[in-house]
Amino acid sequence: MARPTPVSERRSAPSGPAELARARAVLSAGPVADAYASFRLARDLLSDDDAAPRLTLAATLGAADAAWAAGDRNTCLAELGPATDLADATPDPAAGLLTDHLTGLRALLEGRTADATTALRRVIARGASGHRPRHLHRAAVAALVLGDTGTAGQIGARALAAARAHGDDDLVAEALEYLAYAEMRAGQHARARAHADAGLRAAVLAGQHNTAAHHRAVLALTASVEGDTGEVADRAAEALTVARRHGLAQTRTLAEWALARADLGRGRAEDAASRLAGLVSARPGGGHFAIRPLLMPQFVEAAVIAGQARAALPVVQEIEIWTDLGIDAGAAAQLARCRALLAAHDGNDDAAARLWARALELHGDGGDGFERATTQLLYGKWLRRRRRPSAARVQLREALHAYERHGATAWAAQAADELRATGEPAGATSSAATPALARLTPHQLRIARYVADGATNREVARRLSVSVRTVDHHLRNIFVTLGVRSRVELTRVVVG
Structure with missing residues (x-):
């Protein structure tokens, strides 16, 4: 006679809804590869249940989201096909909006830009025409996918307000994530910081570690514009710790981009x-x-x-x-x-x-002012090296003022240094030198700033397009002028 199975060893049959809930929790706070496997399992369990078409669709969409977070383009595309078919067959008045969204994403990943644009523009028009939070959010996401960051930010703000008004806490966190990213891409870094801060607080309270990591990556990017290298390093390190452990390719890319942009700004x-x-x-x-x-x-x-x-x-x-x-x-x-x-x-x-x-013509007067300023900074540097100081000053002044409007401290310092190198009086720029540094020539001041920032003589020579011997010569004169005997003492004088 067979021995009865102890109660402790009995297991109930796996449940599709329960596995779907588990997959969502893992996608929010755990390895995305595990989340993908759970979504696939949930879909398999739910597919035989004719009463659960919406849950089957949710599981398929979750699998696509997990693949996207992991940076697996082919798997994401493979999941979008079944998701589109399921959305089209779902008896829901709002299903058409979702079908258009999925159709647009699929076309975009397949390189069919015209088809993608047509479908996603329908999503924007229909979703933004009312006040339903999730429809507004889907419209904002569609605009962001199309690169229309201005529209994405405007509709995203409406989606956030509507989600808060309806008490939809899950959507509030998601809306903040997309809104901060859209504003960052549009060059509205201060707004992006505010929304990423709010999103980070909400994600931490909810235990959504992956979402929190994404917000930390966005905060690192905004700090890289502002020139706060300490915050860039801290936020990026926090984001990367989670991103690498959980396979978050999108978050990892944003955090590493922030570190690179901070390097370039310095x-x-x-x-x-x-x-x-x-x-x-x-x-x-x-x-x-x-x-x-x-x-x-x-x-x-x-x-x-x-x-x-x-x-x-x-x-x-x-x-x-x-x-x-x-x-x-x-x-x-x-x-x-x-x-x-x-x-x-x-x-x-x-x-x-x-x-x-x-x-500059293509940048126009609108759009991303930070990117236009970067073009003007690089153009101004080139003009100065071609011995056209008057023309260089025009570009560099505009770059300086634009960077100041964006709070881009490190980039503004570069523009100010270049302006001084054209012969612009120190008082005409916003980054005037201290009395001690005022004794240096514009060229010496730039070398002093680079050295104080930790650059070697070879690195300074490369940035200024001069020989290492020239940098050595200038650095000796800088030491004599300022009465310092080491790079450490020079750094103290420059940093103040």
Whole structure:
């Protein structure tokens, strides 16, 4: 006679709804590979239940979300097909909105830009026409996917307000995540910081570790614009700890981008290029497929400044392909800027001048003011090196003021240093030197700032396009002028 199974060893049959709830919890706070497996299991358990079509759809959508977070483009695309079919068959008046959204995402990942744009524009129009929180949120996400960051921010703010009014706490956290990201991409860094701060608090309280990591990555990016290198390092480290443990490719890419942008803001182009090289790679372990195009122009900038123009050439070709897709309003201006950098590097002054002017024309007076300022800073540097100080001052002054409006301290300091190097009086810039530093020439002041920031003489020489011997000579004179005997003492004087 068989021995009865002890109560402690009995197991009930797995439940589709329970597995779906478990998958959602893991996606929020655990490894996304585990979440993906749980969503697949939940879908299998639910698929035979004719009474649970919405739950089956939710499980399929969750699997696609997990694949997206992991940066697995092919798996995400494979899940979008069944999700689209399920949404189309779901007896729900709102299903059409979801079907259009999934159809648009699928078309975009397959490179069918026109089809994607048509479907996602329908989502924006229908979702934004009312006051239903989740419809508004879906419209904001569709706008962000299309690169319309202004519309994404406007509708996203409405979605957040509606979610709060309806007491939908889960949607509040998700709306804050997308809204902060949209504002960051639109160059509205102060707003992005405020919403990422709120989202981080909400995620921590809810135990949503993955969402919290994403918000920390966005905060690192905003800090990289502001020049707060300490906060960049801290926030990025916190985000990366979770991202690497849980396989969050999107969060990891954002955090590493923040570190690279902080390097570039401090004039460390070689370090920035090294960090970004891995992120722009399409190989496994590279940057997230949805973010790679956004950071490629910065890699080109860093690589050219660091003397690695050859490494930038294939990336510029990828930027050309991305621009031709027509889903990123700022891509054309950034492409022109990248081409200008390469032309300047090759000594083709006529082509460089045309491309700088074209880049500014494409930026226009609206859009991302930070990106326009970056173009003006680089253009101003080039003009100064071509001994055209008056023209350089025009670009550098505008760059300085734009950076100040964005709170971009480190970048504003670069613009101010370049202005002084053109002969602009120190008092005319917002980063005037201390009385001790005022005894230095503009060129010596720039070298002193770089050295105080930790740059070696070789790194300073590369940034200024001079020989190491020239830097050595200037540094000796700086020591004599300021009465210091070491780099440590010089740093104390510069930092104040």
